[in-house]
Amino acid sequence: MKHYPVYLSVKGQRIALSGGDEAAVAKLRLLMKTEADIVVYASDPVADIQNWAARGKISLIPRALEAGDLSDEVLFYAADEDEEEDARTSNIARDAGVLVNIVDNLEDSQFITPAIVDRDPVTVAIGTEGAAPVLARAIKADLEERLSPNLGMLARVGKTFRKAVEALPFGRPRRDFWADYYFKAGPRVETKGEVAAQQELDELLFQHIYADKQPGHVAFVGAGPGDPELLTLKARKALDVADVVIYDRLVAPEILELARREAKLIDAGKTPYGQHTPQEHINGLIVDHALQGHLVVRLKSGDPTVFGRLDEELEACDEAHVAYTVVPGITAASAAVASVGQSLTKRGRNTSVRFLTGHAIDGFADHDWRELAQPGAVAAIYMGKKAARFIQGRLIMHGADHATPVTVVENASRADQRVIASTLSSLPQDLAEADLTGPALTFVGLTPRRAAATLTKFQQQELA
Numbered sequence: 001m002k003h004y005p006v007y008l009s010v011k012g013q014r015i016a017l018s019g020g021d022e023a024a025v026a027k028l029r030l031l032m033k034t035e036a037d038i039v040v041y042a043s044d045p046v047a048d049i050q051n052w053a054a055r056g057k058i059s060l061i062p063r064a065l066e067a068g069d070l071s072d073e074v075l076f077y078a079a080d081e082d083e084e085e086d087a088r089t090s091n092i093a094r095d096a097g098v099l100v101n102i103v104d105n106l107e108d109s110q111f112i113t114p115a116i117v118d119r120d121p122v123t124v125a126i127g128t129e130g131a132a133p134v135l136a137r138a139i140k141a142d143l144e145e146r147l148s149p150n151l152g153m154l155a156r157v158g159k160t161f162r163k164a165v166e167a168l169p170f171g172r173p174r175r176d177f178w179a180d181y182y183f184k185a186g187p188r189v190e191t192k193g194e195v196a197a198q199q200e201l202d203e204l205l206f207q208h209i210y211a212d213k214q215p216g217h218v219a220f221v222g223a224g225p226g227d228p229e230l231l232t233l234k235a236r237k238a239l240d241v242a243d244v245v246i247y248d249r250l251v252a253p254e255i256l257e258l259a260r261r262e263a264k265l266i267d268a269g270k271t272p273y274g275q276h277t278p279q280e281h282i283n284g285l286i287v288d289h290a291l292q293g294h295l296v297v298r299l300k301s302g303d304p305t306v307f308g309r310l311d312e313e314l315e316a317c318d319e320a321h322v323a324y325t326v327v328p329g330i331t332a333a334s335a336a337v338a339s340v341g342q343s344l345t346k347r348g349r350n351t352s353v354r355f356l357t358g359h360a361i362d363g364f365a366d367h368d369w370r371e372l373a374q375p376g377a378v379a380a381i382y383m384g385k386k387a388a389r390f391i392q393g394r395l396i397m398h399g400a401d402h403a404t405p406v407t408v409v410e411n412a413s414r415a416d417q418r419v420i421a422s423t424l425s426s427l428p429q430d431l432a433e434a435d436l437t438g439p440a441l442t443f444v445g446l447t448p449r450r451a452a453a454t455l456t457k458f459q460q461q462e463l464a
């Protein structure tokens with residue numbers, strides 16, 4: 001490096017230039033962008049130079065430079081476009097101890113001016129030590145295109161915030177803040193002017209300070225059986241503030257619509273017999289988003305504690321030291337039993353009720369089958385559509401009455417809810433005939449009350 005690039009402080013300093021023609025004009029255009037005092041020596045300057053002098057942008061001395069003119073100038077430009085005159089004026093400057101640049105004479109110059117991309121206060125200086133002016137121009141053109149014309153404004157506004165940003169811890173949090181400002185928030189508002197940029201910075205700083213103090217959090221929220229009105233107020237609030245909502249297949253679209261517009265929605269749907277998202281992957285999604293400082297809502301149908309694989313997800317949070325809360329929801333059995341006008345327990349009929357999953361039903365202890373086969377026993381079977389024949393066989397084998405009532409509620413609480421009243425003996429046929437496509441809950445030991453059972457779909461909707 002024969003030339004060492006530095007930025008020279010010129011505010012209130014004098015820069016002198018000798019010359020009154022095109023070379024002088026070109027240099028002056030650049031020099032006038034600085035806050036230096038510019039003095040031009042020219043006996044016969046062109047109109048541009050005269051105008052600038054008239055407007056007070058430069059001081060014009062209408063004669064040739066002479067010995068004794070220069071003393072404490074920081075820079076001198078010889079722009080005389082005449083070799084002899086350049087030699088004469090530059091010697092005067094050198095004798096006065098002023099750094100000299102002779103236009104188009106790299107050899108005799110003490111400093112050179114780089115090509116400049118100007119987004120004041122952001123400036124890019126490009127120099128090739130005279131080796132490749134074409135290359136310098138190409139680099140300049142490339143940068144001019146790439147850097148927004150408003151970058152300078154963003155930087156000016158940003159500078160006024162440097163003190164305020166000290167509210168953020170040193171290092172990464174501050175770097176993240178500035179990166180957000182210059183590459184995301186800033187470009188969004190740069191065309192709207194300084195005031196908008198100022199407001200954006202205020203807002204962004206608030207967000208960063210807040211985000212920094214708030215570690216991520218996961219709310220495991222019960223979305224209920226489908227009807228949005230069966231959401232709890234807590235569930236509603238959680239959806240209002242969630243940054244990320246990770247939801248299951250059975251969560252109704254109407255409920256997802258309640259999430260914040262800016263929230264990121266992630267489908268972690270598991271189809272019971274088809275494609276599914278592996279549990280570890282879901283755990284990872286939950287934990288990763290929380291560790292990034294987000295408020296995560298893990299939205300599960302019904303109640304999250306009922307056949308929801310909640311514990312695996314809680315353990316993943318525990319392991320990652322992620323804080324969580326569980327917001328209960330209305331489980332499908334509660335919604336379904338409401339639709340048939342029965343209770344899950346009843347004095348004199350059953351003092352306990354079982355919640356079973358049809359998925360694991362063959363692992364169900366024999367002892368329990370015997371209990372369930374007793375008159376008056378009530379069970380709510382989740383995910384039981386495929387297990388109907390198995391359940392029928394086991395219960396009859398353990399002495400259950402063939403006429404034991406069995407009620408299946410499909411799409412409980414939703415507009416397309418259906419109730420199928422059946423008995424143990426006719427259950428498989430009735431289910432085959434009904435050809436259920438939605439989620440369904442099977443009650444062993446409950447029969448729909450007549451009023452509830454005879455309502456048409458339309459009437460049920462009217463009442464709902």
Ligand code: SAH
Pocket residue numbers: 225226250300301302303304305306307308330331332333336381382383384409410411412413414439440441442
């Ligand atoms: N955590 C959920 C249950 C998830 S297991 C809850 O508490 O409800 C999924 C099973 O729930 C489905 O196979 C079905 O048996 C039942 N289910 C969910 N929503 C239902 C609905 N709207 N109507 C009937 N059954 C439903």
